[in-house]
Amino acid sequence: xxxxxxxxxxxxxxxxxxxxxxxxxxxxxxRQGWKQNPEAVQENILNAALEEFSQRGFASGSxxxxxxxxxxxxxxxxxxxxxxxxxxxxxxxxxYQDMREGEAKLNLDVSDPVAAMRKLIKFTFEHHAEQQDFIxxxxxxxxxxxxxxxxxxxxxxxxxLAIARVNEIYNAGVTQQVFRTGLSPxxxxxxxxxxxxxxxxxxxxxxxxxxxxxxxxxGQQQLCRSIQNTxxxxxxxxxxxxxxxxxxxxxxx
Amino acid sequence: xxxxxxxxxxxxxxxxxxxxxxxxxxxxxxRQGWKQNPEAVQENILNAALEEFSQRGFASGSxxxxxxxxxxxxxxxxxxxxxxxxxxxxxxxxxYQDMREGEAKLNLDVSDPVAAMRKLIKFTFEHHAEQQDFIxxxxxxxxxxxxxxxxxxxxxxxxxLAIARVNEIYNAGVTQQVFRTGLSPxxxxxxxxxxxxxxxxxxxxxxxxxxxxxxxxxGQQQLCRSIQNTxxxxxxxxxxxxxxxxxxxxxxx
DNA sequence: AAGTGATTGTACCACCTGGTTAATTACTGG
DNA sequence: CCAGTAATTAACCAGGTGGTACAATCACTT
Numbered sequence: 001x002x003x004x005x006x007x008x009x010x011x012x013x014x015x016x017x018x019x020x021x022x023x024x025x026x027x028x029x030x031r032q033g034w035k036q037n038p039e040a041v042q043e044n045i046l047n048a049a050l051e052e053f054s055q056r057g058f059a060s061g062s063x064x065x066x067x068x069x070x071x072x073x074x075x076x077x078x079x080x081x082x083x084x085x086x087x088x089x090x091x092x093x094x095x096y097q098d099m100r101e102g103e104a105k106l107n108l109d110v111s112d113p114v115a116a117m118r119k120l121i122k123f124t125f126e127h128h129a130e131q132q133d134f135i136x137x138x139x140x141x142x143x144x145x146x147x148x149x150x151x152x153x154x155x156x157x158x159x160x161l162a163i164a165r166v167n168e169i170y171n172a173g174v175t176q177q178v179f180r181t182g183l184s185p186x187x188x189x190x191x192x193x194x195x196x197x198x199x200x201x202x203x204x205x206x207x208x209x210x211x212x213x214x215x216x217x218x219g220q221q222q223l224c225r226s227i228q229n230t231x232x233x234x235x236x237x238x239x240x241x242x243x244x245x246x247x248x249x250x251x252x253x
Numbered sequence: 254x255x256x257x258x259x260x261x262x263x264x265x266x267x268x269x270x271x272x273x274x275x276x277x278x279x280x281x282x283x284r285q286g287w288k289q290n291p292e293a294v295q296e297n298i299l300n301a302a303l304e305e306f307s308q309r310g311f312a313s314g315s316x317x318x319x320x321x322x323x324x325x326x327x328x329x330x331x332x333x334x335x336x337x338x339x340x341x342x343x344x345x346x347x348x349y350q351d352m353r354e355g356e357a358k359l360n361l362d363v364s365d366p367v368a369a370m371r372k373l374i375k376f377t378f379e380h381h382a383e384q385q386d387f388i389x390x391x392x393x394x395x396x397x398x399x400x401x402x403x404x405x406x407x408x409x410x411x412x413x414l415a416i417a418r419v420n421e422i423y424n425a426g427v428t429q430q431v432f433r434t435g436l437s438p439x440x441x442x443x444x445x446x447x448x449x450x451x452x453x454x455x456x457x458x459x460x461x462x463x464x465x466x467x468x469x470x471x472g473q474q475q476l477c478r479s480i481q482n483t484x485x486x487x488x489x490x491x492x493x494x495x496x497x498x499x500x501x502x503x504x505x506x
Numbered sequence: 507a508a509g510t511g512a513t514t515g516t517a518c519c520a521c522c523t524g525g526t527t528a529a530t531t532a533c534t535g536g
Numbered sequence: 537c538c539a540g541t542a543a544t545t546a547a548c549c550a551g552g553t554g555g556t557a558c559a560a561t562c563a564c565t566t
Contacts, residue, residue, distance in 0.1 A: 038512085038513075041513090041514095057312060057396060059309070059310065059313035060310075060311075060312035060313070062553075062554090063553080063555085064553075072515095073514070073516090074555090075513095075514065075515065075516085076513085076514070076515095078555065078556080079512095079513070083554075083555075084554065084555090114492075138455070138458055139395065139454075140396060141458055142392065142454060142455055142456070142458055143310055143392055143393060144457075145457045146457035146458050146460070149457075149458065149461050152461040155458065155461060156461070156462040158462075159463070186463070190467075191479075191483060194448045194451035194452070194455075195444065195447045195448070197451060197455065198447035198448075198450060198451050199447070201395060201454070202391070202395055202447075202450065203395070204397075204398045204402075205391055205394055205395055205399050205402065208402050208408060209405065209408050209409040209411075209412045210409070210412070223443075226444075229487065229492050229493065230483060230484075230486075230487045231483075232492035233486040233487045233490045233491070233492050234482065234487070236486075236490065236492055237486045237489065237490035237492075238486070239482050239485035290543095291543070294543085315522090315523075316523075316524060316525085317522080317523075317524085325544080326544070326546080327524090327525090328525095328526085328545065328546085329543080329545090331525065331526080332543075332544080336524075337524065
């Protein structure tokens with residue numbers, strides 16, 4: 001195991017600066033290279049833990065298995081993270097952070113609101129599909145009723161950011177009179193999230209019921225397009241105004 | 254514990270006919286009242302297990318805890334269900350059955366397609382909200398990648414039934430020229446499911462991020478309405494045809 | 507070169523888990 | 537009333553779990 005330890009030091013050496021600035025050690029890199037590299041070890045553990053927890057959930061996720069996936073020993077997990085829950089919380093934090101950093105990459109040109117909205121939806125759709133681990137963690141958190149969600153703020157931040165983006169597009173669209181008025185950006189964001197999230201979260205049961213067609217490349221592309229159309233239809237068209245026919249039945253108000 | 258056993262026998266006596274017809278014992282009720290009431294015991298276990306599994310998941314769900322919730326002993330669980338997984342499978346089966354029976358209650362008048370669609374969506378929305386246990390099980394199954402979903406057929410059946418219903422409404426709508434052509438009922442069903450499911454599955458994290466407003470009575474009603482409008486807008490209006498503006502950007506095709 | 511404090515390895519533990527053994531009771535048919 | 541079977545109980549077990557005690561090892565100071 002000692003030999004392996006050396007290897008992770010080298011392996012993680014490139015990422016060291018990141019972790020160090022994170023920990024406010026912007027000076028010169030102490031402890032370069034050789035043994036004893038706490039930041040790398042922690043990140044190593046964190047990655048292993050993310051894998052395990054996102055695959056198996058909190059309770060099923062085994063500390064021993066995580067330790068095995070690590071280049072270090074179980075002892076280190078407890079040394080750095082205290083206990084299982086502490087580790088799990090850090091994993092969630094990290095996943096959120098990664099997710100947010102990913103989302104930050106998107107830049108939109110609002111001058112064409114319809115195009116911007118399509119692009120936003122497409123990005124959200126694909127980004128969700130890429131971040132399966134994150135989504136699994138959110139699912140797990142929901143089953144636990146968000147018990148471990150210590151950093152609600154971080155989570156709120158992600159969504160707030162997304163809503164702000166929607167808002168920008170929506171306002172531009174209203175100004176240009178391509179979107180109808182009176183909608184809330186949160187509502188729009190909710191719809192996009194719901195469909196993009198559901199697409200990956202319920203993949204297993206959906207495949208079980210209907211086969212994998214929907215999850216082929218074409219199927220996904222088509223679905224993405226369909227979501228775009230749905231949201232845009234909602235933004236551009238008010239079924240209540242134009243057709244009173246359906247509202248003669250007031251049982252659903 | 255013996256005294257408790259008597260009580261469940263009495264307690265479950267009313268439901269006995271159900272279970273007996275289920276088990277094809279339509280004759281007279283043997284073993285009435287007194288002790289030794291297998292059907293009641295099994296149902297008792299099943300209910301306890303549903304509670305435990307839907308709250309805690311498969312792995313976290315403890316057989317011992319289930320046994321404690323039961324009026325019987327742990328041994329009985331293994332006697333009737335073999336092992337943990339066997340029990341879990343039966344729980345899923347039962348939940349599906351309950352869900353399907355609930356869905357079967359809905360009767361729609363297709364002569365007004367818009368109204369029918371609104372009613373269907375409202376029903377789905379509310380039914381999902383009521384069947385939280387079922388939804389939790391589906392979530393758990395998705396986390397496990399539907400590993401335990403032995404009765405895929407049953408699950409497929411539920412959805413197929415729902416799709417058939419959508420199809421009926423949609424066709425009527427197309428005939429009456431209130432819905433546009435070229436949409437697939439599966440697609441429509443998917444949208445409705447996605448939003449209604451997401452509403453309850455992601456309640457915890459959503460509350461954590463935005464507070465509970467969305468889940469107040471008013472909030473839910475408004476959301477339901479919003480989902481109806483979204484789907485109807487999609488059915489009535491084609492954003493691709495009317496506005497070519499947004500499609501000048503072809504990066505999202 | 508000894509000391510110091512942060513890190514790491516080894517071996518271990520109490521506890522809880524799913525699952526079982528074997529004996530006992532309640533009931534059935536003859 | 538008795539033999540046989542179905543239902544039920546209580547005690548038990550091996551294995552794995554999260555978590556630790558303790559000592560060794562390292563980087564770095566003095």
